[in-house]
Amino acid sequence: MIHRIDTGSRLSQALIHNNIMYTAGQIGASGKSVSEQTTAILASIDRLLAEAGSNKTKILQATIWLADIKDFEEMNAVWDKWVDPDNAPARATGEVRLSDPSLKVEIIVTAAV
Template structure:
């Protein structure tokens, strides 16, 4: 039963793959952007991490989105809706939370099925 970790630091891994499932959490790499911009940048990073783990956005299972302010809900959803392929919506929750840095507007935790080895 192997566990693969990618981008591992002392505190976290960018993604973890175990028994055909990939787990990842991502924040925007550029905190100078508004919520829509942070969401777009974050999802581009998610695409890279999913590909590295052998998955893609069509194989999402669960998403939890954290917003620093629910006033950003529509801006985040506009980007999310454009990014997500039709018919591939995962189970999803969206909550307001105090994020690790005040500059973060959005954070996402995802699980996805691995589809290639």
């Protein structure tokens, strides 16, 4: 069985299958700073995890896309305050062109439920 969360006509923000939650790419408000966008994204991930009956200690993997890799340290400053250091997920970070030029960060996670 597949349980979809916040489903629209194009995508679901998250879905659960076999006790694993997969999120769509989460973004913050366009035009905001890297720190502000990262903070908003992590709040969105917290909300989706809670709705699925999970939490950030159960994140298995995170993929982080930055519009400019020069923002790596600024994003990490927010991430490091948020992530549980005893339960850090596997993670990859790369530079990509995001769908809107004013977006600076996009984060995708997979978590146990």
